[in-house]
Amino acid sequence: MIFLKLIVTNLRRHRIRSFISIAGIAFSVAAMLTVVTILQGAIGMFSGILSSDSEIIVFERNVSDLFFSNVPAAAVADISGWPMVTHADPVLFGIVSSADHPIITCFGVTAADARIRKATWVAGDRDAFAQRGDDVVLGERAAEFLSAKLGDHVPIGHGVFHVIGILKTANGFEDGGVFMPLGAAQGFFHKEGTSSVITIKLRNKDDAAAFKAMVRAKFANLIGLEDAEFTRSYSQFKILKATAWAVGGCGLVLGGLGVANTMIMSVFTRIREIAILRVNGFSQLQIAVMIFGESAVVSLVGAVLGLTTGTCLLFALKLVPALHGYVDVSIQPVVMLIVIVLALLTGVAGALYPAAYAMRIRAVEALRFE
Amino acid sequence: MNLTNSQAGTSERIVLRAVDVWKSYDDGAIAVLKGVDFSAAAGQSVALCGPSGCGKSTLLHLFGGLDAPDRGHVAVNGIEVNRHRDLLRLLRHEVGFVFQLHNLIPDLTLEENCLIPTVAAGVGHRAAQARLHELAERTGLIHRLGHRIQKLSGGERQRTALCRALMNRPKILLADEPTGSLDEHTSGAVFDLLLDLVATEGVTLVMATHDRGLAARCDRLLEMHDGRINEPVTA
Numbered sequence A: 001m002i003f004l005k006l007i008v009t010n011l012r013r014h015r016i017r018s019f020i021s022i023a024g025i026a027f028s029v030a031a032m033l034t035v036v037t038i039l040q041g042a043i044g045m046f047s048g049i050l051s052s053d054s055e056i057i058v059f060e061r062n063v064s065d066l067f068f069s070n071v072p073a074a075a076v077a078d079i080s081g082w083p084m085v086t087h088a089d090p091v092l093f094g095i096v097s098s099a100d101h102p103i104i105t106c107f108g109v110t111a112a113d114a115r116i117r118k119a120t121w122v123a124g125d126r127d128a129f130a131q132r133g134d135d136v137v138l139g140e141r142a143a144e145f146l147s148a149k150l151g152d153h154v155p156i157g158h159g160v161f162h163v164i165g166i167l168k169t170a171n172g173f174e175d176g177g178v179f180m181p182l183g184a185a186q187g188f189f190h191k192e193g194t195s196s197v198i199t200i201k202l203r204n205k206d207d208a209a210a211f212k213a214m215v216r217a218k219f220a221n222l223i224g225l226e227d228a229e230f231t232r233s234y235s236q237f238k239i240l241k242a243t244a245w246a247v248g249g250c251g252l253v254l255g256g257l258g259v260a261n262t263m264i265m266s267v268f269t270r271i272r273e274i275a276i277l278r279v280n281g282f283s284q285l286q287i288a289v290m291i292f293g294e295s296a297v298v299s300l301v302g303a304v305l306g307l308t309t310g311t312c313l314l315f316a317l318k319l320v321p322a323l324h325g326y327v328d329v330s331i332q333p334v335v336m337l338i339v340i341v342l343a344l345l346t347g348v349a350g351a352l353y354p355a356a357y358a359m360r361i362r363a364v365e366a367l368r369f370e
Numbered sequence B: 001m002n003l004t005n006s007q008a009g010t011s012e013r014i015v016l017r018a019v020d021v022w023k024s025y026d027d028g029a030i031a032v033l034k035g036v037d038f039s040a041a042a043g044q045s046v047a048l049c050g051p052s053g054c055g056k057s058t059l060l061h062l063f064g065g066l067d068a069p070d071r072g073h074v075a076v077n078g079i080e081v082n083r084h085r086d087l088l089r090l091l092r093h094e095v096g097f098v099f100q101l102h103n104l105i106p107d108l109t110l111e112e113n114c115l116i117p118t119v120a121a122g123v124g125h126r127a128a129q130a131r132l133h134e135l136a137e138r139t140g141l142i143h144r145l146g147h148r149i150q151k152l153s154g155g156e157r158q159r160t161a162l163c164r165a166l167m168n169r170p171k172i173l174l175a176d177e178p179t180g181s182l183d184e185h186t187s188g189a190v191f192d193l194l195l196d197l198v199a200t201e202g203v204t205l206v207m208a209t210h211d212r213g214l215a216a217r218c219d220r221l222l223e224m225h226d227g228r229i230n231e232p233v234t235a
Helices: A002-013 A015-050 A073-080 A140-145 A182-188 A205-218 A227-233 A235-268 A271-279 A284-318 A333-360 B056-063 B087-094 B110-121 B125-139 B154-166 B184-201
Strands: A056-060 A085-098 A101-109 A120-124 A135-139 A153-156 A159-168 A178-181 A197-202 A222-226 B014-025 B030-041 B045-049 B071-076 B095-098 B172-176 B204-209 B220-225 B228-234
Touching: A002 A015, A002 A284, A002 B110, A015 A227, A015 A235, A015 A284, A015 A333, A056 A205, A056 A227, A073 A085, A073 A197, A085 A153, A085 A182, A101 A182, A135 A140, A135 A153, A140 A159, A159 A178, A178 A182, A197 A205, A205 A222, A222 A227, A227 A235, A235 A271, A235 A284, A235 A333, A271 A284, A271 B110, A284 A333, B014 B056, B014 B204, B030 B056, B030 B204, B030 B228, B045 B056, B056 B071, B056 B172, B056 B204, B087 B095, B087 B110, B095 B154, B110 B125, B110 B154, B125 B154, B125 B184, B154 B184, B172 B184, B184 B204
Parallel strands: A101 A178, A135 A159, B045 B204, B045 B220, B095 B172, B172 B204
Antiparallel strands: A056 A197, A056 A222, A085 A101, A085 A197, A120 A159, A135 A178, A153 A159, B014 B030, B014 B071, B220 B228
């Protein structure tokens, strides 16, 4: 109890300095949590698009981005006929733009695609999809920012399209996207006869390995991956995740420097006090534990404050109309755990030098200073 | 061992001994102790008198293992004090320190300050509390246990420091000008208490002091001058 009080006493003694350190850790943790959660949410949404009513994605081998993938229509026709396949849906991804909105995701899909079949239609008739080449269906948010209603004609890219439906979806990309008939999208993006991916629904999930082996055997330039496998291995996702953790990590390093500064000052201002403890039998280890304890308290309080602030920030971002569907506030426990552990490690790292200094304080010299 | 300067009685058990101890600072530029021989028997009170800078405090630091001699030997209960071996055991169980300044931690209460040595030594809470209450009763501090150090008078602070030094029942109490910061009246009262406690606890007291009146009340008075214990004086 006294030991704990010794740890807390010094933090209370220099409240403002302690608060600044805690705030530094808290902001770092909040930044890391926010960036990681938003990017993981974005990755989750993109994965959600790909795994919509499917278990496997087939795309061009060794492409850095699915937008560059070209899967020939012949492969779609072939795979659709395989006995273990329930349905194979070609999807063409593209980026289109309109006035004031330079980036709108476009999905070229068939009428049989789950995105069309199973979506909630706010307006329009799903059976009308793909009847005409200039028909498009808008996500609800896309309709909002394009100020488009059912039956309107909207300029998208170099064309003008007729809005025949508006979809409501929880997925931010889809909700802010444009759905075109596959053929129209192929023409629009000059990718006739190809799609970006084929999403595969199997009759039996246990056939996944056999399916992937068949893709490998029959199409040298294509690869089939299960959804989870794709999410793990897709290089864009890896880059995004690495970026998120790196940005958060930089924040924590800054927070750690704050802790280091506080702990150094904490040790320097009570050299005599540490000497007194040594004279009264405190070991070097007990002194070090005391210093690390202080930094751990700073880090833990900072982490808790940061998690709370980060969560509030995510909820606030979720309310921003422009970000609707992009922010997933369901923070993964593993992310919280990693953030707390990183904050603690940062605190420990920040206290390394101060603790080493405190351990080396010689009582006899320190006590000479009045 | 040559104990020519100040030899304790041969029939008494020697608990503290220094043989030909030398100590200097600044790479030998400042020689503080120049071949000190010293011994103290169990339960004895020994006063070290001498001018400032004669080496009294340095000698006490060597006795407590806070510093190491350049040459010579210091032994507590027959075991040589080595800064890197058994030092913690020495500080936790064998010796207690009282300084001129009380050296208490101001943000803690009297009780918490006194319990610090028991925390260091891993003494159980119940035993530590029992010892604290015993010492607090005897020093008249029992009603002040929960008070912060800032609320205590100078005499109370020094009595608290005395309690803290005795918490783990050390065999030797090293007191460096323990009443040096107190007025005459308080100084006398604290010293009475100090002598009473060391007598009843059976503790060996080695005290550095300028106050010859107080020093004369110890069992032995040793005069230090220029880094040497020059002559034993029987009090």
